[in-house]
Amino acid sequence: MHGSKLYEGQKLALKYFTVAIVLFGAQLLFGLFAAIQFLYPDFLFGVLDFSINRMVHINALVVWLLYAMIGAVYWLLPDEAGREVVGIKLGNLAFYVLTAAVAVVVLVYLFVQIGPGKESTIWFITEGREYIEAPRWADIGIVVVVLIFLYNVYATVMSGRRTGILAVLMADLIALAGLYLAGMFYTDNIAIDQYWWWWVVHLWVEATWEVYVAAVGGYILIKTLNANRKVVEMWLWIEVAMMFGSGILGLGHHYFWIGTPEYWWEIGALFSALEPVPLVGLFVHVLYDWGKETGKGNKITNVPAFSWLTVETFGNFLGAGVWGFMHTLPQINLYTHGTQWPAAHGHLAFFGAYVAIMISAIYLAIQGKAGLKELKMTKAGWWAISLITVGVLLMTVSLTISAYVQTMVERGMHGATWEGFFAAQNNEWFWQGICWRLVTGVMVVVGYGFLVYDLLTCTKKQPVKESEAEVAAAAA
Numbered sequence: 044m045h046g047s048k049l050y051e052g053q054k055l056a057l058k059y060f061t062v063a064i065v066l067f068g069a070q071l072l073f074g075l076f077a078a079i080q081f082l083y084p085d086f087l088f089g090v091l092d093f094s095i096n097r098m099v100h101i102n103a104l105v106v107w108l109l110y111a112m113i114g115a116v117y118w119l120l121p122d123e124a125g126r127e128v129v130g131i132k133l134g135n136l137a138f139y140v141l142t143a144a145v146a147v148v149v150l151v152y153l154f155v156q157i158g159p160g161k162e163s164t165i166w167f168i169t170e171g172r173e174y175i176e177a178p179r180w181a182d183i184g185i186v187v188v189v190l191i192f193l194y195n196v197y198a199t200v201m202s203g204r205r206t207g208i209l210a211v212l213m214a215d216l217i218a219l220a221g222l223y224l225a226g227m228f229y230t231d232n233i234a235i236d237q238y239w240w241w242w243v244v245h246l247w248v249e250a251t252w253e254v255y256v257a258a259v260g261g262y263i264l265i266k267t268l269n270a271n272r273k274v275v276e277m278w279l280w281i282e283v284a285m286m287f288g289s290g291i292l293g294l295g296h297h298y299f300w301i302g303t304p305e306y307w308w309e310i311g312a313l314f315s316a317l318e319p320v321p322l323v324g325l326f327v328h329v330l331y332d333w334g335k336e337t338g339k340g341n342k343i344t345n346v347p348a349f350s351w352l353t354v355e356t357f358g359n360f361l362g363a364g365v366w367g368f369m370h371t372l373p374q375i376n377l378y379t380h381g382t383q384w385p386a387a388h389g390h391l392a393f394f395g396a397y398v399a400i401m402i403s404a405i406y407l408a409i410q411g412k413a414g415l416k417e418l419k420m421t422k423a424g425w426w427a428i429s430l431i432t433v434g435v436l437l438m439t440v441s442l443t444i445s446a447y448v449q450t451m452v453e454r455g456m457h458g459a460t461w462e463g464f465f466a467a468q469n470n471e472w473f474w475q476g477i478c479w480r481l482v483t484g485v486m487v488v489v490g491y492g493f494l495v496y497d498l499l500t501c502t503k504k505q506p507v508k509e510s511e512a513e514v515a516a517a518a519a
């Protein structure tokens with residue numbers, strides 16, 4: 044370890060993490076508004092409509108995860124490469140440019156909201172592509188910032204130590220950044236537009252981001268458990284091969300409804316059904332290392348980071364693997380598409396696969412910043428992880444119950460008709476699920492409060508170290 048003296052790259056990582064946590068709060072706030080509007084449609088009507096709240100909710104999610112992902116790379120890069128980040132001044136400049144751009148985009152979302160639907164709208168207000176609606180000027184800015192980031196990573200690794208974790212990250216980041224370009228050119232044919240848009244959304248979360256978390260998860264295992272690097276890196280290569288193998292053609296499960304040729308039904312069904320396999324690998328990997336490394340007498344040196352990583356492996360497997368598999372076969376998707384089913388899956392998958400591991404990485408950085416050998420879980424930390432995890436799990440269950448009513452009543456019984464839609468919307472079970480989403484959502488928001496408090500205070504609340512206690516005893 045580097046002791047409490049941080050690399051400049053790690054200080055930059057802390058800046059990225061700070062903005063990430065603030066945007067996480069914004070994400071939850073706007074999700075809360077949208078959830079209230081499901082039950083009280085007049086709430087903020089004409090001021091912040093559902094469409095705006097929903098857009099800010101999911102865009103903030105994607106942007107804060109990207110901030111945290113860049114932050115985690117800047118954190119581990121100098122440690123793994125054994126040297127300071129090359130081009131750190133440029134990296135800092137890019138951070139401020141990006142953050143200013145994000146602030147302007149959000150203000151325009153909130154105060155301008157919609158444009159006249161001309162070319163200027165795409166350039167200056169919103170592109171209207173779900174999850175990545177940033178206007179084109181910001182797209183171009185993002186590309187520049189990402190190029191600087193890639194330069195920092197490549198130049199540092201080239202002149203430093205090259206570990207397997209870094210090799211996987213280098214290859215993955217190129218793919219991740221390159222895919223963003225597919226979401227930048229606009230056509231007014233909505234089928235063609237969706238075809239390319241899915242390259243970003245699906246090939247991010249089901250291929251490149253999964254590989255990213257496998258690499259960062261490996262690093263966290265080495266740091267918190269002193270896991271054997273050889274074992275970690277062997278798993279990493281297997282997972283990378285399986286994720287790309289299933290995730291890339293798994294793209295087909297988004298091509299059932301947009302007018303693409305019918306062969307996508309079979310391709311999508313087969314390859315997306317295989318996607319849970321690497322997630323099982325990831326799952327086994329963490330549990331295996333846990334059993335093996337703690338059996339050797341190794342202690343968990345950062346309990347919150349390790350606990351959040353465990354939530355990640357269960358959550359990724361359940362949210363992406365199980366809840367994804369439930370509606371991925373075209374025969375089933377015929378009934379589930381456009382119901383609350385994808386929303387149930389989307390919440391647990393994004394949370395389980397990405398939110399949890401990013402919080403884990405932030406705890407690792409908090410420990411490093413304070414220069415502590417060990418970080419124990421505080422009471423606030425337990426409240427945070429319990430309320431957030433149980434809240435999202437129960438929210439997923441609530442939405443799944445609502446979705447079940449929609450598939451059975453609206454689609455199954457009424458054959459996707461207009462009357463069927465209202466029969467399902469007015470069904471008691473459906474709206475109870477929507478009520479519970481609000482209740483469980485509030486749980487998550489309260490958990491977020493505990494999380495922020497804990498991140499700010501946990502290093503000051505650590506038990507006195509044994510050695511210090513012994514010193515004190517000897518002096519007495």
Ligand code: HEM
Nearest residue numbers: 248296315318363367368370371380381385389392393396
């Ligand atoms: C961490 C990984 C994943 C994340 C974050 C994720 C997230 C999402 C989100 C947010 C949507 C809704 C998109 C929209 O707004 O239209 C979605 C759709 C979908 N996901 Fe996933 N997903 C993941 C992995 C998977 C896996 C592994 C499978 C299959 C085994 C899967 C199957 C599906 C299907 C079939 C849809 C389309 C539903 C429809 O349009 O009817 N997902 N996913």
Ligand code: HEM
Nearest residue numbers: 071074075077078097385386389390393394398484485487
């Ligand atoms: C870590 C926590 C959360 C994550 C990862 C998350 C993620 C998402 C995603 C991916 C979607 C799009 C789903 C789709 O269209 O398929 C979504 C929509 C939504 N979320 Fe969240 N969310 C979180 C927390 C919350 C909270 C706390 C609330 C409410 C209190 C909330 C309320 C909503 C609502 C109302 C929608 C719109 C659903 C619809 O269009 O039917 N979310 N969220």
Ligand SMILES: [Fe+2]
Nearest residue numbers: 245249296297
């Ligand atoms: Fe997908």
